[in-house]
Amino acid sequence: MKRTPRTLTAVALTATAGLLVSAAPAAAAERFTPGAPGAGDPYFPDMGNGGYDVAHYDIGLKYDPATKGVQAVTGIKARATQNLSRFNLDFLGPLTISALKVNGRTAAYKRTGAQELEITPPRGLRKNSRFTVTVAYAGVPQRIDDPALGTSGWIATGDGAVMVNQPFGAATVFPVNDHPTDKATYTFTLTAPEALTTLANGDFAGKHTKGGWTTSRWRMRQPMASELSMLAIGRYDVISGRTASGVPNITATDRGLNISPELARTFQKQTGDIQEFLASLFGRYPFSSTGGIAVKAGVGYALETQGRPVYDLARRPGTAPRPGLIAHEIAHQWYGDSVTPERWADIWLNEGFASYAEWLYAEKYEGKPVQQSFDETYATPADDDLWKPITADPGRDDLYHSAVYDRGAMTVHALRKAIGEEDFAELIKAWPTAHRDGNASTQDFIRFAEKISGKQLDDLFDKWVYTSGKPAL
Ligand SMILES: [Zn+2]
Structure with a gap:
C-alpha cells in the first residue's frame, strides 16, 4: 500500500470485535474438535481461522446498480488439517446467507462476533480430507472504516464498486479464511449490466453477454493472500497488451477520472517498463499477468492487489499514477504478494x-542516486516520530507508519552497505525466488541474508528493525 500524503478521515469502526468464545463441542464429536476462530495473529486475533487450508476460491458475483447490491455464490475447496467437528470462515457485514453446503450437503451455521461464520457440517471432516463449502448470499456489502487503518473492503463508487482488502476487507464480500498465511488460487465470475466493465486479479478468461448482462471471468492461478484479492466494477477504459517479455498487461482507467487516452497509454507502458526493470533486479515476474487499475474510490491510497495494483486517483483526476508509485506497487508483486509476511508485524518486509524500489526507480530514471535518497531520509531529526516505532513490530494501529516504509527502506540500504553490492544483488533476487508463492518472517529474512553474505547480521537488524530511536551509522 502507498497512501497519498493526507490524513485519512475515519468514519466508523465496524471491523473489530472480541475473540470469539466457542460453544462446547457437540457430544457426537469425541474425536473431532472445532477449528480455531482465529489464525493467531496478535494484531488481528479474529482474522483467519484454524483447522483447514483453503486451496481455491470460486467467487460468482452479480452486481445490480439498481440496488447497489450483489447476489453471490462463493465456492471454497479446502483440506482439513485436523479432525474437524466444525470450522469458521470470516464473513462480515450485512450480507444475508440463503444457503450453505459442505460437500454438497446442507450444513448448520451461525454468525457470531463481528466476523465469524461458524459452520457445523453434517459429519465431522477427517484430517487431510478435502472438502467443499458453498455459500449463497445477497445484499449490499458494507465497507470498513477503521480509525487507524483507513477504508477497505467493498467501496461503493459513483457507477459501481471497488474491492480493496488490506489488511482486512475481503470478508465484507465473500466468506474467507482471511489471513495471509492461507493463500489460495481464485476464480472470479462477475456479472454486471453490459455498459459496465468488471475486472479482478489475474488472467482474463473470457466474457459473454446475455439479456443485457455481461459476465466476465478472471483467474488468479498463483496462490494469493485474501488481502490481495481485488475486483472493480464500473465504467472503465481498458487497454490490453504485453510487456516486453510477453506478460499480458491489462490496465484500466475509470472514465470518471477523465484520464486522456494518451495518459492511459503512458500508464500501461510505464507499468510494463518498470516491471521489466524490477524483474532485472528481483528475478522473473512471479505472476502470469500484470497491469493496473486507476479507480475513483476515495480511499486515498494505492494497493498492490496481486497481479494488478489498484491506484485511487479520486483526488488527482486527469492524471495517471506517478511512475514512482507504479514502481512501489509493482515491486510489491515480489515483496508482499509472491512472498507474504507470516504475521502482520512483519509488514516492513x-x-x-x-x-526502496522507489529509490531504485529514481536512480535509474531520474538520476537521483539511492544514497542521496537514503541520506535525505536519514537526515530526519532524531526526535521525529519516524524513529519511534519498532519497525518489525510497529503495532496494529501503526501498520502504515513511516517507520515501516522509510525506515524499512533505510534498513534495506544499510543491509546493502553491510554485505556489499554483489551479495546484495544476489539476495534481492534469491529471496523472492526461494519463497515464491509462500510466507516468510523477518527472522527468515535475516537468516537468509546471513547465509548469502556469510556475515553475522543480528546487530544490524537489532539496530534497524528491533530498536526504537535513530540508529547511529
Ligand atoms: Zn506499499
Missing part, C-alpha cells in the same frame, strides 16, 4: 522493499 513489504513496504521497506517497495519504498
Whole structure:
C-alpha cells in the first residue's frame, strides 16, 4: 500500500470485535474438535481461522446498480488439517446467507462476533480430507472504516464498486479464511449490466453477454493472500497488451477520472517498463499477468492487489499514477504478494522493499542516486516520530507508519552497505525466488541474508528493525 500524503478521515469502526468464545463441542464429536476462530495473529486475533487450508476460491458475483447490491455464490475447496467437528470462515457485514453446503450437503451455521461464520457440517471432516463449502448470499456489502487503518473492503463508487482488502476487507464480500498465511488460487465470475466493465486479479478468461448482462471471468492461478484479492466494477477504459517479455498487461482507467487516452497509454507502458526493470533486479515476474487499475474510490491510497495494483486517483483526476508509485506497487508483486509476511508485524518486509524500489526507480530514471535518497531520509531529526516505532513490530494501529516504509527502506540500504553490492544483488533476487508463492518472517529474512553474505547480521537488524530511536551509522 502507498497512501497519498493526507490524513485519512475515519468514519466508523465496524471491523473489530472480541475473540470469539466457542460453544462446547457437540457430544457426537469425541474425536473431532472445532477449528480455531482465529489464525493467531496478535494484531488481528479474529482474522483467519484454524483447522483447514483453503486451496481455491470460486467467487460468482452479480452486481445490480439498481440496488447497489450483489447476489453471490462463493465456492471454497479446502483440506482439513485436523479432525474437524466444525470450522469458521470470516464473513462480515450485512450480507444475508440463503444457503450453505459442505460437500454438497446442507450444513448448520451461525454468525457470531463481528466476523465469524461458524459452520457445523453434517459429519465431522477427517484430517487431510478435502472438502467443499458453498455459500449463497445477497445484499449490499458494507465497507470498513477503521480509525487507524483507513477504508477497505467493498467501496461503493459513483457507477459501481471497488474491492480493496488490506489488511482486512475481503470478508465484507465473500466468506474467507482471511489471513495471509492461507493463500489460495481464485476464480472470479462477475456479472454486471453490459455498459459496465468488471475486472479482478489475474488472467482474463473470457466474457459473454446475455439479456443485457455481461459476465466476465478472471483467474488468479498463483496462490494469493485474501488481502490481495481485488475486483472493480464500473465504467472503465481498458487497454490490453504485453510487456516486453510477453506478460499480458491489462490496465484500466475509470472514465470518471477523465484520464486522456494518451495518459492511459503512458500508464500501461510505464507499468510494463518498470516491471521489466524490477524483474532485472528481483528475478522473473512471479505472476502470469500484470497491469493496473486507476479507480475513483476515495480511499486515498494505492494497493498492490496481486497481479494488478489498484491506484485511487479520486483526488488527482486527469492524471495517471506517478511512475514512482507504479514502481512501489509493482515491486510489491515480489515483496508482499509472491512472498507474504507470516504475521502482520512483519509488514516492513513489504513496504521497506517497495519504498526502496522507489529509490531504485529514481536512480535509474531520474538520476537521483539511492544514497542521496537514503541520506535525505536519514537526515530526519532524531526526535521525529519516524524513529519511534519498532519497525518489525510497529503495532496494529501503526501498520502504515513511516517507520515501516522509510525506515524499512533505510534498513534495506544499510543491509546493502553491510554485505556489499554483489551479495546484495544476489539476495534481492534469491529471496523472492526461494519463497515464491509462500510466507516468510523477518527472522527468515535475516537468516537468509546471513547465509548469502556469510556475515553475522543480528546487530544490524537489532539496530534497524528491533530498536526504537535513530540508529547511529
Ligand atoms: Zn506499499
